[in-house]
Amino acid sequence: MPTDRRPEFFKGAQLKVGIMGCGYVGLPLALRFAEAGHRVTGFDTDPDKVRMLNAGKSYIEHIQQTKIQQYVNSRHFGATTDFEKLKEVDAIIICVPTPLNEYREPDLSYVEDTAKAIQPNLQRGQLVVLESTTYPGTTEELLLPILEKSGWKCPIASGPTNENVPGDFFLAFSPEREDPGNKQFGLAQIPKVVGGVNPPSGRAAQALYAQVVSRVVPVSSTRAAEMAKLLENIFRCVNIALVNELKLLCLRMGVDVWEVIEAASSKPFGFMPFYPGPGLGGHCIPVDPFYLSWKAREYDFATRFIELAGEVNTGMPYHVVDSLAEALNQHKKSLKGSKVLILGVAYKKDVDDLRESPTLKIMEILKKRGAEFDYNDPYFPQLHKMRHYDYSDMKSVPLNAETLAKYDAVLIATDHTGYDYAAIVDAAKLVVDTRNATRRVLRHRDKIVPC
Ligand SMILES: NC(=O)c1ccc[n+]([C@@H]2O[C@H](COP(=O)([O-])OP(=O)(O)OC[C@H]3O[C@@H](n4cnc5c(N)ncnc54)[C@H](O)[C@@H]3O)[C@@H](O)[C@H]2O)c1
Numbered sequence: 001m002p003t004d005r006r007p008e009f010f011k012g013a014q015l016k017v018g019i020m021g022c023g024y025v026g027l028p029l030a031l032r033f034a035e036a037g038h039r040v041t042g043f044d045t046d047p048d049k050v051r052m053l054n055a056g057k058s059y060i061e062h063i064q065q066t067k068i069q070q071y072v073n074s075r076h077f078g079a080t081t082d083f084e085k086l087k088e089v090d091a092i093i094i095c096v097p098t099p100l101n102e103y104r105e106p107d108l109s110y111v112e113d114t115a116k117a118i119q120p121n122l123q124r125g126q127l128v129v130l131e132s133t134t135y136p137g138t139t140e141e142l143l144l145p146i147l148e149k150s151g152w153k154c155p156i157a158s159g160p161t162n163e164n165v166p167g168d169f170f171l172a173f174s175p176e177r178e179d180p181g182n183k184q185f186g187l188a189q190i191p192k193v194v195g196g197v198n199p200p201s202g203r204a205a206q207a208l209y210a211q212v213v214s215r216v217v218p219v220s221s222t223r224a225a226e227m228a229k230l231l232e233n234i235f236r237c238v239n240i241a242l243v244n245e246l247k248l249l250c251l252r253m254g255v256d257v258w259e260v261i262e263a264a265s266s267k268p269f270g271f272m273p274f275y276p277g278p279g280l281g282g283h284c285i286p287v288d289p290f291y292l293s294w295k296a297r298e299y300d301f302a303t304r305f306i307e308l309a310g311e312v313n314t315g316m317p318y319h320v321v322d323s324l325a326e327a328l329n330q331h332k333k334s335l336k337g338s339k340v341l342i343l344g345v346a347y348k349k350d351v352d353d354l355r356e357s358p359t360l361k362i363m364e365i366l367k368k369r370g371a372e373f374d375y376n377d378p379y380f381p382q383l384h385k386m387r388h389y390d391y392s393d394m395k396s397v398p399l400n401a402e403t404l405a406k407y408d409a410v411l412i413a414t415d416h417t418g419y420d421y422a423a424i425v426d427a428a429k430l431v432v433d434t435r436n437a438t439r440r441v442l443r444h445r446d447k448i449v450p451c
Pocket of ligand 1 (some may be wrong): 020043045048179
Protein backbone atom coordinates (compact mmCIF):
# COMPACT_ATOMS: atom_id res chain seq x y z
CA MET A 1 0.00 0.00 0.00
CA PRO A 2 1.28 3.53 -0.76
CA THR A 3 2.13 5.52 2.37
CA ASP A 4 0.80 8.82 1.05
CA ARG A 5 -2.70 7.75 0.10
CA ARG A 6 -5.15 10.66 0.06
CA PRO A 7 -8.93 10.52 0.64
CA GLU A 8 -9.50 11.26 -3.07
CA PHE A 9 -8.04 7.85 -3.87
CA PHE A 10 -11.43 6.36 -2.97
CA LYS A 11 -13.07 8.19 -5.86
CA GLY A 12 -11.13 5.86 -8.15
CA ALA A 13 -12.39 3.03 -10.32
CA GLN A 14 -11.72 -0.67 -9.74
CA LEU A 15 -11.03 -0.43 -6.03
CA LYS A 16 -10.61 -3.58 -4.01
CA VAL A 17 -13.38 -3.63 -1.43
CA GLY A 18 -13.65 -6.13 1.44
CA ILE A 19 -17.02 -6.64 3.11
CA MET A 20 -16.90 -8.23 6.59
CA GLY A 21 -20.14 -10.16 7.15
CA CYS A 22 -22.15 -11.31 4.13
CA GLY A 23 -25.64 -11.14 5.63
CA TYR A 24 -28.75 -9.07 4.95
CA VAL A 25 -26.66 -5.88 4.93
CA GLY A 26 -23.24 -7.00 3.71
CA LEU A 27 -24.28 -9.10 0.73
CA PRO A 28 -26.40 -6.47 -1.09
CA LEU A 29 -23.65 -3.92 -0.43
CA ALA A 30 -21.01 -6.26 -1.86
CA LEU A 31 -23.10 -6.80 -4.99
CA ARG A 32 -23.66 -3.06 -5.38
CA PHE A 33 -19.90 -2.38 -5.29
CA ALA A 34 -19.39 -5.20 -7.81
CA GLU A 35 -22.07 -3.67 -10.02
CA ALA A 36 -20.18 -0.35 -9.90
CA GLY A 37 -17.11 -2.14 -11.30
CA HIS A 38 -15.09 -2.70 -8.13
CA ARG A 39 -13.44 -5.97 -7.10
CA VAL A 40 -15.23 -7.17 -4.01
CA THR A 41 -14.29 -9.85 -1.51
CA GLY A 42 -16.87 -10.97 1.03
CA PHE A 43 -15.32 -12.10 4.32
CA ASP A 44 -17.45 -14.28 6.56
CA THR A 45 -16.85 -16.67 9.45
CA ASP A 46 -19.54 -19.02 8.14
CA PRO A 47 -17.92 -21.45 5.66
CA ASP A 48 -21.32 -22.62 4.36
CA LYS A 49 -22.23 -19.09 3.27
CA VAL A 50 -18.82 -18.63 1.64
CA ARG A 51 -19.21 -21.92 -0.24
CA MET A 52 -22.68 -20.97 -1.45
CA LEU A 53 -21.60 -17.52 -2.58
CA ASN A 54 -18.63 -18.84 -4.54
CA ALA A 55 -20.97 -21.35 -6.18
CA GLY A 56 -23.17 -18.38 -7.21
CA LYS A 57 -25.98 -19.28 -4.82
CA SER A 58 -28.12 -16.99 -2.69
CA TYR A 59 -29.34 -17.73 0.84
CA ILE A 60 -31.43 -14.56 1.14
CA GLU A 61 -34.77 -14.72 -0.65
CA HIS A 62 -34.83 -11.20 -2.08
CA ILE A 63 -31.25 -11.38 -3.40
CA GLN A 64 -31.23 -12.85 -6.87
CA GLN A 65 -29.00 -15.81 -7.52
CA THR A 66 -28.34 -14.61 -11.07
CA LYS A 67 -26.78 -11.42 -9.73
CA ILE A 68 -24.35 -13.35 -7.53
CA GLN A 69 -23.54 -15.73 -10.42
CA GLN A 70 -22.92 -12.80 -12.76
CA TYR A 71 -20.35 -11.14 -10.49
CA VAL A 72 -18.70 -14.40 -9.45
CA ASN A 73 -18.28 -15.28 -13.15
CA SER A 74 -16.92 -11.82 -14.04
CA ARG A 75 -14.57 -12.08 -11.03
CA HIS A 76 -15.98 -8.92 -9.50
CA PHE A 77 -17.13 -10.86 -6.46
CA GLY A 78 -15.84 -13.77 -4.41
CA ALA A 79 -16.06 -14.80 -0.77
CA THR A 80 -13.58 -16.21 1.72
CA THR A 81 -13.04 -17.17 5.35
CA ASP A 82 -9.35 -16.32 5.03
CA PHE A 83 -8.97 -12.97 6.78
CA GLU A 84 -5.30 -12.62 5.71
CA LYS A 85 -6.73 -11.53 2.38
CA LEU A 86 -7.82 -8.32 4.13
CA LYS A 87 -4.26 -7.18 3.45
CA GLU A 88 -5.07 -6.99 -0.26
CA VAL A 89 -8.07 -4.65 -0.16
CA ASP A 90 -8.30 -0.85 -0.25
CA ALA A 91 -11.42 -0.52 1.89
CA ILE A 92 -12.94 -2.75 4.57
CA ILE A 93 -16.63 -2.37 5.41
CA ILE A 94 -17.88 -4.08 8.56
CA CYS A 95 -21.46 -5.42 8.45
CA VAL A 96 -21.53 -7.91 11.34
CA PRO A 97 -24.41 -8.43 13.81
CA THR A 98 -24.96 -6.19 16.84
CA PRO A 99 -27.57 -8.06 18.93
CA LEU A 100 -28.54 -7.73 22.57
CA ASN A 101 -27.38 -10.23 25.18
CA GLU A 102 -29.70 -12.08 27.55
CA TYR A 103 -29.86 -8.97 29.81
CA ARG A 104 -30.93 -6.82 26.84
CA GLU A 105 -27.54 -5.11 26.82
CA PRO A 106 -25.42 -4.45 23.68
CA ASP A 107 -23.46 -7.48 22.53
CA LEU A 108 -20.55 -6.02 20.62
CA SER A 109 -18.58 -9.27 20.53
CA TYR A 110 -19.00 -9.59 16.73
CA VAL A 111 -17.66 -6.07 16.13
CA GLU A 112 -14.83 -6.72 18.56
CA ASP A 113 -13.92 -10.06 16.93
CA THR A 114 -13.99 -8.40 13.52
CA ALA A 115 -11.71 -5.60 14.69
CA LYS A 116 -9.31 -8.19 16.11
CA ALA A 117 -9.35 -10.04 12.79
CA ILE A 118 -8.58 -6.84 10.87
CA GLN A 119 -5.87 -5.54 13.21
CA PRO A 120 -2.99 -7.91 12.25
CA ASN A 121 -3.85 -7.43 8.57
CA LEU A 122 -4.38 -3.66 8.61
CA GLN A 123 -2.36 -1.83 5.96
CA ARG A 124 -1.27 1.78 5.77
CA GLY A 125 -3.72 3.80 3.63
CA GLN A 126 -6.66 1.42 4.11
CA LEU A 127 -10.13 2.74 4.84
CA VAL A 128 -12.19 0.92 7.48
CA VAL A 129 -15.90 1.69 7.82
CA LEU A 130 -18.27 0.31 10.43
CA GLU A 131 -21.88 -0.09 9.23
CA SER A 132 -23.31 -2.18 12.09
CA THR A 133 -25.90 -0.30 14.13
CA THR A 134 -24.51 0.64 17.52
CA TYR A 135 -24.40 3.32 20.25
CA PRO A 136 -22.56 6.62 19.77
CA GLY A 137 -18.90 6.17 20.63
CA THR A 138 -18.40 2.60 19.39
CA THR A 139 -16.13 3.49 16.46
CA GLU A 140 -13.87 5.70 18.56
CA GLU A 141 -13.97 3.79 21.84
CA LEU A 142 -14.02 0.17 20.71
CA LEU A 143 -12.89 -0.13 17.11
CA LEU A 144 -10.15 2.50 16.96
CA PRO A 145 -8.09 1.29 19.98
CA ILE A 146 -8.08 -2.29 18.64
CA LEU A 147 -7.04 -1.19 15.14
CA GLU A 148 -4.34 1.10 16.55
CA LYS A 149 -2.71 -1.92 18.22
CA SER A 150 -1.35 -2.52 14.71
CA GLY A 151 0.97 0.42 15.32
CA TRP A 152 -0.84 2.53 12.70
CA LYS A 153 -2.58 5.66 13.96
CA CYS A 154 -5.82 7.42 13.06
CA PRO A 155 -6.18 10.51 15.29
CA ILE A 156 -9.60 11.62 16.55
CA ALA A 157 -9.93 15.17 15.26
CA SER A 158 -12.53 17.57 13.89
CA GLY A 159 -12.98 21.12 12.67
CA PRO A 160 -11.40 23.25 9.94
CA THR A 161 -7.91 23.18 11.49
CA ASN A 162 -7.84 19.41 11.09
CA GLU A 163 -8.91 19.19 7.45
CA ASN A 164 -5.66 17.45 6.54
CA VAL A 165 -4.64 15.93 9.85
CA PRO A 166 -2.12 13.19 9.06
CA GLY A 167 -2.98 9.57 9.83
CA ASP A 168 -1.89 6.10 8.76
CA PHE A 169 -5.34 4.73 7.96
CA PHE A 170 -8.87 6.09 7.58
CA LEU A 171 -11.75 5.15 9.89
CA ALA A 172 -15.43 6.07 9.56
CA PHE A 173 -18.97 5.07 10.50
CA SER A 174 -21.81 4.90 8.00
CA PRO A 175 -25.07 3.31 9.10
CA GLU A 176 -26.97 0.88 6.94
CA ARG A 177 -30.56 1.81 6.08
CA GLU A 178 -31.71 -1.25 4.19
CA ASP A 179 -35.42 -2.05 4.28
CA PRO A 180 -35.74 -5.73 3.34
CA GLY A 181 -38.39 -6.31 0.72
CA ASN A 182 -38.82 -2.61 -0.14
CA LYS A 183 -39.09 -2.47 -3.93
CA GLN A 184 -39.23 1.33 -4.10
CA PHE A 185 -35.98 2.13 -2.28
CA GLY A 186 -33.03 -0.13 -3.01
CA LEU A 187 -29.53 0.43 -1.71
CA ALA A 188 -28.54 2.71 -4.61
CA GLN A 189 -31.49 5.06 -4.01
CA ILE A 190 -31.08 5.47 -0.26
CA PRO A 191 -28.88 8.41 0.86
CA LYS A 192 -26.01 7.40 3.11
CA VAL A 193 -24.92 9.26 6.26
CA VAL A 194 -21.13 9.24 6.71
CA GLY A 195 -18.98 10.47 9.61
CA GLY A 196 -15.20 10.10 9.96
CA VAL A 197 -12.97 9.84 13.01
CA ASN A 198 -11.22 12.86 11.44
CA PRO A 199 -11.94 14.97 8.31
CA PRO A 200 -9.72 12.98 5.92
CA SER A 201 -11.42 9.76 7.07
CA GLY A 202 -14.83 11.35 6.47
CA ARG A 203 -13.81 12.45 2.97
CA ALA A 204 -12.38 9.02 2.13
CA ALA A 205 -15.61 7.26 3.14
CA GLN A 206 -17.74 9.86 1.32
CA ALA A 207 -15.71 9.32 -1.85
CA LEU A 208 -16.17 5.56 -1.62
CA TYR A 209 -19.93 5.59 -1.00
CA ALA A 210 -20.60 8.33 -3.58
CA GLN A 211 -19.76 5.67 -6.16
CA VAL A 212 -22.64 3.41 -5.15
CA VAL A 213 -25.46 5.52 -3.65
CA SER A 214 -27.46 8.47 -4.97
CA ARG A 215 -26.43 10.88 -2.21
CA VAL A 216 -23.93 10.97 0.62
CA VAL A 217 -24.82 13.00 3.72
CA PRO A 218 -21.63 13.97 5.57
CA VAL A 219 -21.73 14.60 9.32
CA SER A 220 -18.97 15.96 11.53
CA SER A 221 -18.16 12.82 13.53
CA THR A 222 -18.67 9.08 13.83
CA ARG A 223 -20.78 9.75 16.95
CA ALA A 224 -23.23 11.92 14.99
CA ALA A 225 -23.54 9.21 12.33
CA GLU A 226 -24.04 6.51 14.99
CA MET A 227 -26.68 8.62 16.75
CA ALA A 228 -28.48 9.45 13.48
CA LYS A 229 -29.16 5.77 12.85
CA LEU A 230 -30.48 5.29 16.38
CA LEU A 231 -32.73 8.35 16.07
CA GLU A 232 -34.27 6.87 12.90
CA ASN A 233 -35.03 3.56 14.57
CA ILE A 234 -36.15 5.03 17.90
CA PHE A 235 -38.51 7.30 15.97
CA ARG A 236 -40.12 4.19 14.46
CA CYS A 237 -40.15 2.26 17.72
CA VAL A 238 -41.81 5.08 19.69
CA ASN A 239 -44.41 5.79 17.00
CA ILE A 240 -45.28 2.11 16.63
CA ALA A 241 -45.72 1.94 20.42
CA LEU A 242 -47.98 5.00 20.31
CA VAL A 243 -50.21 3.49 17.66
CA ASN A 244 -50.23 0.10 19.42
CA GLU A 245 -51.40 1.79 22.61
CA LEU A 246 -54.07 3.74 20.73
CA LYS A 247 -55.21 0.48 19.13
CA LEU A 248 -55.82 -1.04 22.56
CA LEU A 249 -57.90 1.99 23.51
CA CYS A 250 -59.78 1.95 20.18
CA LEU A 251 -60.62 -1.74 20.63
CA ARG A 252 -62.06 -0.97 24.04
CA MET A 253 -64.00 2.02 22.68
CA GLY A 254 -65.29 0.13 19.66
CA VAL A 255 -63.47 2.44 17.24
CA ASP A 256 -61.69 1.05 14.17
CA VAL A 257 -58.07 2.20 14.60
CA TRP A 258 -57.26 1.43 10.95
CA GLU A 259 -60.00 3.76 9.78
CA VAL A 260 -58.68 6.41 12.17
CA ILE A 261 -55.11 6.09 10.82
CA GLU A 262 -56.31 6.30 7.24
CA ALA A 263 -58.34 9.40 8.02
CA ALA A 264 -55.45 11.08 9.87
CA SER A 265 -53.12 10.25 6.95
CA SER A 266 -55.12 12.57 4.72
CA LYS A 267 -53.41 15.46 6.50
CA PRO A 268 -50.83 16.64 3.97
CA PHE A 269 -48.36 17.92 6.58
CA GLY A 270 -47.12 17.02 10.05
CA PHE A 271 -48.44 13.46 10.15
CA MET A 272 -46.90 10.17 9.17
CA PRO A 273 -48.85 6.91 9.48
CA PHE A 274 -47.60 4.03 11.60
CA TYR A 275 -49.55 0.81 11.91
CA PRO A 276 -50.33 -1.42 14.89
CA GLY A 277 -49.46 -5.10 14.91
CA PRO A 278 -48.79 -8.16 17.05
CA GLY A 279 -45.51 -6.70 18.37
CA LEU A 280 -42.19 -5.43 17.11
CA GLY A 281 -40.09 -7.56 14.81
CA GLY A 282 -37.04 -7.52 12.62
CA HIS A 283 -33.43 -7.16 13.45
CA CYS A 284 -33.42 -3.41 14.07
CA ILE A 285 -36.42 -1.82 15.73
CA PRO A 286 -36.78 -4.17 18.74
CA VAL A 287 -33.02 -4.13 19.39
CA ASP A 288 -31.36 -0.85 18.44
CA PRO A 289 -33.10 1.55 20.85
CA PHE A 290 -31.66 -0.43 23.78
CA TYR A 291 -28.16 0.32 22.53
CA LEU A 292 -28.84 3.97 23.30
CA SER A 293 -30.62 3.45 26.62
CA TRP A 294 -27.67 1.33 27.76
CA LYS A 295 -25.13 3.98 26.75
CA ALA A 296 -27.25 6.78 28.26
CA ARG A 297 -26.81 5.22 31.72
CA GLU A 298 -23.10 6.07 31.52
CA TYR A 299 -24.26 9.71 31.44
CA ASP A 300 -26.81 9.31 34.31
CA PHE A 301 -29.54 9.81 31.75
CA ALA A 302 -32.83 7.90 31.54
CA THR A 303 -34.22 7.47 28.03
CA ARG A 304 -37.86 7.34 29.12
CA PHE A 305 -39.47 7.30 25.67
CA ILE A 306 -37.42 4.25 24.72
CA GLU A 307 -38.29 2.38 27.90
CA LEU A 308 -42.00 3.21 27.63
CA ALA A 309 -42.14 2.24 23.95
CA GLY A 310 -40.37 -1.02 24.82
CA GLU A 311 -42.93 -1.73 27.54
CA VAL A 312 -45.92 -1.14 25.23
CA ASN A 313 -44.46 -3.05 22.29
CA THR A 314 -43.34 -6.08 24.31
CA GLY A 315 -46.85 -6.30 25.73
CA MET A 316 -48.43 -6.76 22.29
CA PRO A 317 -47.90 -10.54 21.84
CA TYR A 318 -49.56 -11.04 25.25
CA HIS A 319 -52.47 -8.89 24.10
CA VAL A 320 -52.78 -11.05 20.96
CA VAL A 321 -52.98 -14.26 22.99
CA ASP A 322 -55.47 -12.70 25.43
CA SER A 323 -57.65 -11.61 22.48
CA LEU A 324 -57.44 -15.09 21.00
CA ALA A 325 -58.46 -16.60 24.36
CA GLU A 326 -61.41 -14.19 24.60
CA ALA A 327 -62.50 -14.96 21.02
CA LEU A 328 -62.40 -18.71 21.77
CA ASN A 329 -64.29 -18.06 24.99
CA GLN A 330 -67.07 -16.48 22.94
CA HIS A 331 -67.22 -19.81 21.08
CA LYS A 332 -67.42 -21.67 24.42
CA LYS A 333 -63.86 -22.97 24.08
CA SER A 334 -60.82 -22.55 26.30
CA LEU A 335 -57.43 -21.60 24.96
CA LYS A 336 -55.99 -24.66 26.68
CA GLY A 337 -56.53 -27.60 24.36
CA SER A 338 -57.73 -25.48 21.42
CA LYS A 339 -56.09 -25.97 18.03
CA VAL A 340 -54.73 -22.76 16.55
CA LEU A 341 -53.27 -22.19 13.10
CA ILE A 342 -50.91 -19.21 12.94
CA LEU A 343 -50.50 -17.55 9.56
CA GLY A 344 -47.06 -15.99 9.14
CA VAL A 345 -43.89 -16.39 11.16
CA ALA A 346 -41.93 -13.73 9.23
CA TYR A 347 -41.76 -10.47 11.16
CA LYS A 348 -43.38 -8.57 8.30
CA LYS A 349 -45.14 -9.37 5.09
CA ASP A 350 -43.42 -10.87 2.06
CA VAL A 351 -39.96 -11.34 3.63
CA ASP A 352 -38.05 -14.48 4.58
CA ASP A 353 -36.82 -12.92 7.82
CA LEU A 354 -38.10 -14.08 11.19
CA ARG A 355 -35.58 -12.41 13.44
CA GLU A 356 -37.28 -11.09 16.59
CA SER A 357 -40.61 -11.95 14.97
CA PRO A 358 -43.52 -11.46 17.41
CA THR A 359 -44.97 -14.76 16.15
CA LEU A 360 -42.15 -16.60 17.92
CA LYS A 361 -43.14 -14.98 21.20
CA ILE A 362 -46.83 -15.67 20.54
CA MET A 363 -45.97 -19.35 20.03
CA GLU A 364 -44.10 -19.40 23.34
CA ILE A 365 -47.08 -17.88 25.19
CA LEU A 366 -49.52 -20.25 23.47
CA LYS A 367 -47.40 -23.20 24.52
CA LYS A 368 -47.29 -22.01 28.14
CA ARG A 369 -51.05 -21.58 28.15
CA GLY A 370 -51.70 -25.05 26.81
CA ALA A 371 -52.90 -24.33 23.27
CA GLU A 372 -51.99 -26.66 20.41
CA PHE A 373 -50.72 -24.80 17.40
CA ASP A 374 -49.31 -25.12 13.90
CA TYR A 375 -48.17 -22.50 11.47
CA ASN A 376 -48.20 -21.74 7.77
CA ASP A 377 -45.70 -19.45 6.09
CA PRO A 378 -44.76 -19.74 2.40
CA TYR A 379 -41.34 -18.22 3.24
CA PHE A 380 -40.56 -20.80 5.94
CA PRO A 381 -41.33 -24.41 4.95
CA GLN A 382 -39.78 -25.36 8.29
CA LEU A 383 -38.38 -23.65 11.34
CA HIS A 384 -34.91 -23.95 12.81
CA LYS A 385 -33.22 -23.41 16.12
CA MET A 386 -32.74 -19.74 16.95
CA ARG A 387 -30.95 -17.79 19.65
CA HIS A 388 -33.96 -17.63 21.99
CA TYR A 389 -36.35 -20.24 20.57
CA ASP A 390 -36.20 -23.78 19.32
CA TYR A 391 -39.06 -24.69 16.98
CA SER A 392 -36.88 -26.96 14.86
CA ASP A 393 -39.54 -29.70 14.95
CA MET A 394 -42.14 -27.49 13.24
CA LYS A 395 -43.05 -27.51 9.56
CA SER A 396 -45.40 -25.20 7.67
CA VAL A 397 -48.75 -26.97 7.24
CA PRO A 398 -50.46 -26.79 3.84
CA LEU A 399 -53.06 -24.09 3.54
CA ASN A 400 -56.33 -25.37 2.10
CA ALA A 401 -59.98 -25.44 3.09
CA GLU A 402 -59.69 -28.90 4.59
CA THR A 403 -56.78 -27.96 6.87
CA LEU A 404 -58.23 -24.60 7.84
CA ALA A 405 -61.46 -26.20 8.99
CA LYS A 406 -59.58 -28.45 11.44
CA TYR A 407 -58.55 -25.55 13.67
CA ASP A 408 -60.57 -23.84 16.36
CA ALA A 409 -59.04 -20.52 15.36
CA VAL A 410 -56.80 -19.04 12.69
CA LEU A 411 -54.49 -16.28 13.88
CA ILE A 412 -53.24 -13.86 11.22
CA ALA A 413 -49.87 -12.75 12.54
CA THR A 414 -48.25 -11.68 9.24
CA ASP A 415 -50.24 -10.32 6.31
CA HIS A 416 -48.35 -11.94 3.42
CA THR A 417 -49.69 -10.70 0.08
CA GLY A 418 -49.99 -14.24 -1.29
CA TYR A 419 -52.72 -15.30 1.15
CA ASP A 420 -56.28 -15.50 -0.14
CA TYR A 421 -57.98 -13.92 2.85
CA ALA A 422 -61.53 -14.42 1.58
CA ALA A 423 -60.89 -18.14 1.16
CA ILE A 424 -59.25 -18.30 4.60
CA VAL A 425 -62.26 -16.69 6.25
CA ASP A 426 -64.64 -18.92 4.26
CA ALA A 427 -62.98 -22.09 5.50
CA ALA A 428 -61.97 -21.11 9.06
CA LYS A 429 -64.20 -21.37 12.12
CA LEU A 430 -62.79 -18.21 13.67
CA VAL A 431 -60.19 -15.67 12.45
CA VAL A 432 -58.24 -13.40 14.78
CA ASP A 433 -56.65 -10.68 12.66
CA THR A 434 -53.72 -8.68 14.07
CA ARG A 435 -52.96 -6.86 10.79
CA ASN A 436 -56.31 -5.80 9.35
CA ALA A 437 -55.51 -8.24 6.55
CA THR A 438 -59.19 -9.18 6.17
CA ARG A 439 -60.40 -5.61 5.60
CA ARG A 440 -61.62 -6.37 2.08
CA VAL A 441 -63.29 -9.66 2.95
CA LEU A 442 -67.07 -9.23 2.67
CA ARG A 443 -68.40 -12.70 3.55
CA HIS A 444 -68.58 -14.11 7.08
CA ARG A 445 -67.41 -10.97 8.82
CA ASP A 446 -68.92 -12.39 12.01
CA LYS A 447 -66.05 -14.91 12.08
CA ILE A 448 -63.41 -12.15 12.14
CA VAL A 449 -62.12 -10.70 15.40
CA PRO A 450 -59.90 -7.61 15.01
CA CYS A 451 -57.03 -7.67 17.43
N1 LIG B 1 -31.03 -6.55 8.30
C1 LIG B 1 -31.36 -5.29 8.22
O1 LIG B 1 -32.38 -4.97 7.61
C2 LIG B 1 -30.50 -4.18 8.79
C3 LIG B 1 -30.83 -2.87 8.46
C4 LIG B 1 -30.05 -1.83 8.96
C5 LIG B 1 -28.97 -2.13 9.79
N2 LIG B 1 -28.65 -3.41 10.11
C6 LIG B 1 -27.46 -3.65 10.93
O2 LIG B 1 -26.44 -4.21 10.12
C7 LIG B 1 -25.65 -5.12 10.90
C8 LIG B 1 -25.60 -6.48 10.22
O3 LIG B 1 -26.91 -7.00 10.18
P1 LIG B 1 -27.36 -8.14 9.19
O4 LIG B 1 -28.85 -8.11 9.20
O5 LIG B 1 -26.66 -8.05 7.89
O6 LIG B 1 -26.83 -9.43 9.98
P2 LIG B 1 -26.74 -10.95 9.43
O7 LIG B 1 -26.80 -11.81 10.63
O8 LIG B 1 -27.70 -11.14 8.31
O9 LIG B 1 -25.29 -11.02 8.79
C9 LIG B 1 -24.11 -10.91 9.52
C10 LIG B 1 -23.05 -11.78 8.86
O10 LIG B 1 -21.83 -11.56 9.57
C11 LIG B 1 -21.15 -12.81 9.67
N3 LIG B 1 -20.18 -12.68 10.76
C12 LIG B 1 -20.37 -12.80 12.10
N4 LIG B 1 -19.22 -12.58 12.74
C13 LIG B 1 -18.29 -12.29 11.82
C14 LIG B 1 -16.91 -11.97 11.88
N5 LIG B 1 -16.27 -11.87 13.04
N6 LIG B 1 -16.26 -11.74 10.71
C15 LIG B 1 -16.91 -11.83 9.52
N7 LIG B 1 -18.21 -12.15 9.41
C16 LIG B 1 -18.89 -12.37 10.54
C17 LIG B 1 -22.26 -13.81 9.88
O11 LIG B 1 -21.86 -15.13 9.56
C18 LIG B 1 -23.33 -13.28 8.91
O12 LIG B 1 -23.19 -13.83 7.63
C19 LIG B 1 -26.26 -5.14 12.29
O13 LIG B 1 -25.59 -4.23 13.10
C20 LIG B 1 -27.66 -4.64 12.05
O14 LIG B 1 -28.17 -4.00 13.18
C21 LIG B 1 -29.40 -4.46 9.61
